[in-house]
Amino acid sequence: MYRLLTALMFVLPAIAATADPLPLLAGDWTGSGTAREVPEAELDAVRCRITNSYAPERLELTMSGMCVTAGRRLDLSGTIRARDDSAAISGRWSNPDGLGEVRIAGHSGEDFVAFTYSAKDPATGRQLDQNVELRLVGNGFRMRSVDRADRSVSMSDITFTR
Numbered sequence: 001m002y003r004l005l006t007a008l009m010f011v012l013p014a015i016a017a018t019a020d021p022l023p024l025l026a027g028d029w030t031g032s033g034t035a036r037e038v039p040e041a042e043l044d045a046v047r048c049r050i051t052n053s054y055a056p057e058r059l060e061l062t063m064s065g066m067c068v069t070a071g072r073r074l075d076l077s078g079t080i081r082a083r084d085d086s087a088a089i090s091g092r093w094s095n096p097d098g099l100g101e102v103r104i105a106g107h108s109g110e111d112f113v114a115f116t117y118s119a120k121d122p123a124t125g126r127q128l129d130q131n132v133e134l135r136l137v138g139n140g141f142r143m144r145s146v147d148r149a150d151r152s153v154s155m156s157d158i159t160f161t162r
Contacts (some may be wrong), residue, residue: 003027010076016097017027019071020082021110021111021112021134022059022080022082022108022113025054025061025113025136026040026052027132028049029050029051029065029140029141029161030048030049030161031046031048031049031050031067031143031158031160032046032047032144032158032159033045033157033159034154034156034157035069035155035156035157036154036155036156038132039153039155041107043154044069045121046066046156047068048065048069048158048160049065049066050064051065052064056156057143059061059081059082059084059154060080061080061081061086062077062078062079063077063078063080064076064077064097065077065156073135074098075091075096076094076095077091078093079092080113080115082106086098087107087109088107089104089107089108089115090103090104090105090106091103091104092124094101098121098123099101099119099128104116104117104132106132111125111135112134112135112136113133114130115131115160116131129147129149130146130147131146137159139162140159142158142159143158144157144158148151
């Protein structure tokens with residue numbers, strides 16, 4: 001028994017270190033936090049509801065939902081696909097009321113998925129580049145994004161729970 005427990009002490013951290021966080025993001029989530037459309041704007045309070053489903057045969061998380069700020073509703077959807085031979089991820093992110101659909105690329109780790117995207121705002125013509133991170137925290141996750149030109153500018157910070 002002692003040998004088994006000793007072996008598990010070494011094996012379980014190794015399994016966790018290579019674990020794919022995407023299946024843990026599956027489910028129905030509600031979130032609240034702050035967000036802004038452009039770096040110069042003030043942060044607005046935001047509330048979100050999303051449903052994520054995971055397809056293990058494709059190593060793919062599909063996200064669908066909406067967020068609401070004062071007087072505005074934003075529909076969101078996307079897919080994040082893991083590669084079975086590395087920590088690389090790719091996919092798409094869609095906001096039909098804003099940027100439209102953009103490609104994402106990044107990587108995942110034990111408790112996070114991080115990606116970047118670059119898009120031109122159809123309303124203003126302005127280039128928007130963001131770093132986005134989904135990090136597992138307790139029984140939920142936190143979605144944060146920053147402006148890539150000035151990483152001190154928070155674009156969103158939303159905590160999700162079941």
